[in-house]
Amino acid sequence: MDIRLLLISHASTAAMRAGRFPAADSLAPLDPRGLAEIQAARASLPIPDDAAAFVSPASCARETALALGLTATVDAHLADMNYGNWHSRRLADLMTEAPQALAAWTRDPDAAPHGGESFSQLVKRTGGWLEALNERTSHASQANETRNVVAVTHAPVLRASIISVLGAAPAVFPQIEIAPLSVIELRCSRRGWTWWPASR
Numbered sequence: 759m760d761i762r763l764l765l766i767s768h769a770s771t772a773a774m775r776a777g778r779f780p781a782a783d784s785l786a787p788l789d790p791r792g793l794a795e796i797q798a799a800r801a802s803l804p805i806p807d808d809a810a811a812f813v814s815p816a817s818c819a820r821e822t823a824l825a826l827g828l829t830a831t832v833d834a835h836l837a838d839m840n841y842g843n844w845h846s847r848r849l850a851d852l853m854t855e856a857p858q859a860l861a862a863w864t865r866d867p868d869a870a871p872h873g874g875e876s877f878s879q880l881v882k883r884t885g886g887w888l889e890a891l892n893e894r895t896s897h898a899s900q901a902n903e904t905r906n907v908v909a910v911t912h913a914p915v916l917r918a919s920i921i922s923v924l925g926a927a928p929a930v931f932p933q934i935e936i937a938p939l940s941v942i943e944l945r946c947s948r949r950g951w952t953w954w955p956a957s958r
Contacts, residue, residue, distance in 0.1 A: 760904040761895050761946040763888075764805065764956065767913045768814070768822040769795045770938040773846075780838060782845035784816035788825075792818070792938075796825040799939045804956060809906040812836060816912070822939075823910040830910060835887040838912040842874025867928035877918065878928045884915055885922035892946050916942050923951040 769792035773780055780786070788796075805826065813823040813830035814837050823830040844852060852860045862869040870876035875883075895905050913936035921928055923944055936942075941956040 759895060761892060761907060761944075762806075762904055763891070763907045763909065763944045763946070764809070765916050765919055765942050765944065766803065766822070766826075766908065766910045767916050767936050767938055767940045768816070768819040768910060769793070769825075771818050774938070777849045779841045779844045779847050779849070780816070780818075782841075784814075784818070784838065787817050788821045793821070793825060795939060796822055800826055803939070803941060804943075805908055806906040809908040812907070812909040814838065814911045814915070819910045819912065826910070828908060828910065830908075833887070833909075835883060835890075836909055836911040836915060839877070839880050839914045840873075840875035842871035844871040844874065864932060867931055877914070877931050880914055881918045881921050881928050884918040888919065888922060888944070888946075888951060892951075895946075913938075913940070916940065919944060920953055923953050 769788055771780070771786060771792055772789045773786060803826065805828070811823060811828040811830035812833045813819050813828070815832050815834055816838055819836070820830070820832070859869075859871070863871060867877040867881075870879070891907065895907075916936045917931055917934045920934060920942060921931060943954040943956040945952050945954055
């Protein structure tokens with residue numbers, strides 16, 4: 759059977775707008791601006807009524823899913839990158855305090871913050887989730903059906919998903935920009951996963 763997967767990046771947070779990495783516990787709620795962004799975008803997001811929904815454990819993702827009217831299952835594989843000891847730190851401060859480490863992290867997919875996760879590791883994690891989704895779906899449904907799935911997660915996970923599906927080198931990750939509430943569409947058929955323009 760085929761899968762149509764819509765990946766949605768969560769609404770903006772106060773930390774994002776301040777140039778700060780998210781907190782390690784990911785419990786900071788969306789602020790009024792982020793919630794207003796969801797309400798403004800909700801009508802134009804192409805979410806099928808029959809979609810199975812999944813969401814990152816982070817509060818910002820869960821609140822985005824809820825505001826979009828989704829009853830979503832939390833899946834730890836959709837969590838944001840682990841930023842190690844950079845959690846809650848301001849990007850501007852790291853540019854002063856650890857410029858070489860920050861430069862390596864922004865250019866080298868195998869570089870990771872101390873105690874954190876590299877982009878290459880995120881691509882592997884995301885690719886594993888996509889394959890597991892395909893396996894679960896293929897066993898649960900008829901061969902001629904298309905199953906709609908929605909996942910609300912984080913911009914790095916959307917970037918990693920594109921790279922995984924295309925079989926591209928993780929080194930291209932700086933060339934992919936994902937804004938808050940962006941949507942990418944991936945489809946899985948007998949020829950594997952493909953990246954499609956998100957339908958509206």
